[in-house]
Amino acid sequence: DSGVTQTPKHLITATGQRVTLRCSPRSGDLSVYWYQQSLDQGLQFLIQYYNGEERAKGNILERFSAQQFPDLHSELNLSSLELGDSALYFCASSADLIGNYGYTFGSGTRLTVV
Amino acid sequence: DAKTTQPPSMDCAEGRAANLPCNHSTISGNEYVYWYRQIHSQGPQYIIHGLKNNETNEMASLIITEDRKSSTLILPHATLRDTAVYYCIVRVTSSNTGKLIFGQGTTLQVKP
Numbered sequence: 299d300s301g302v303t304q305t306p307k308h309l310i311t312a313t314g315q316r317v318t319l320r321c322s323p324r325s326g327d328l329s330v331y332w333y334q335q336s337l338d339q340g341l342q343f344l345i346q347y348y349n350g351e352e353r354a355k356g357n358i359l360e361r362f363s364a365q366q367f368p369d370l371h372s373e374l375n376l377s378s379l380e381l382g383d384s385a386l387y388f389c390a391s392s393a394d395l396i397g398n399y400g401y402t403f404g405s406g407t408r409l410t411v412v
Numbered sequence: 413d414a415k416t417t418q419p420p421s422m423d424c425a426e427g428r429a430a431n432l433p434c435n436h437s438t439i440s441g442n443e444y445v446y447w448y449r450q451i452h453s454q455g456p457q458y459i460i461h462g463l464k465n466n467e468t469n470e471m472a473s474l475i476i477t478e479d480r481k482s483s484t485l486i487l488p489h490a491t492l493r494d495t496a497v498y499y500c501i502v503r504v505t506s507s508n509t510g511k512l513i514f515g516q517g518t519t520l521q522v523k524p
Contacts, residue, residue: 300455329510340499341456341514354509388455390512397503397510403455 301325302404304389310410316377319407323370323391327402329353330372332364335386335406347372348395379411416500421519424494430487432518434500437481444503445476446512447485449496456499456514459485490522 301324311317323330332344343356347366358364361379366372376383386406393399417435424430436445444463448456460467460474462483467474473486487494499517503510 302455331511333514335453340516341450343511343513346509346511354511356511386453390456392510395508395510397512400458400461401510401512403457405455406453408453 300402300404302389302391302402304387304404304407306407307405308408308410310412311379313379313381313411315379315411316375317379317409319374319376319387319389319409321372321374321389321391321404323372323389324402327391327393328370329392329395329397330366330370331390331392331401332358332372332374333388333390335388336382337385339385341388344374353395376409381411384409384411416502416515418498418500418515418518420516421521423521423523424487424490426492426522426524427489430485430490430494430520430522432485432487432498432500432520433482434484435482436500436502439480439502441480445474445480445483446501446503447472447474448499448501448512448514449494450499450517451493451496459498461503490520492522492524494520495522496520 303322329348333341344358346354364374390403446461447459476483497517
């Protein structure tokens with residue numbers, strides 16, 4: 299157990315639907331990062347939150363949004379799902395804004411859009 | 413962002429040292445080199461990181477050249493469990509964010 303908890307582990311949904319992925323960071327970590335890994339692709343950075351505020355954005359689609367709550371857990375919302383959104387979604391956390399003390403990754407949520 | 417270049421794949425015999433190279437010729441002076449690995453579809457696992465000095469921990473050693481333009485991750489006695497994709501990452505610090513930019517990595521196959 300890395301200390302970063304992602305739920306659910308697996309999700310199957312239909313095109314056009316909306317889903318929410320949840321991430322609980324390691325205790326004490328203030329930053330949360332979301333990454334997408336499509337089949338046979340590398341990890342693509344989506345977005346970073348630090349202490350409730352958005353701090354960096356990658357190639358995140360407009361259909362995707364995220365937030366970090368006061369208890370520091372984060373949710374990634376994916377809407378109007380398409381087949382191409384099928385992927386592994388990883389959450390990572392770090393203690394500070396720039397990762398001075400390292401990063402911890404969760405075990406991921408596997409999203410399948412049918 | 414500093415880019416990294418890694419060979420797409422490498423083989424290593426079980427019990428031998430695995431040396432994984434990485435080029436990062438545009439690295440800035442305050443950017444760290446991180447190594448992560450991903451076994452099958454698990455979450456990436458931290459291995460080691462360094463700035464300019466060589467580093468060693470219980471998993472691996474990191475050798476960074478004096479000009480910092482390249483580095484080598486060394487797994488001293490590779491086992492079958494070390495078969496994974498290894499990512500060399502330069503941590504972005506210039507924009508006040510800790511995001512890690514992953515490349516395609518090196519797929520290391522450890523063979524019996």
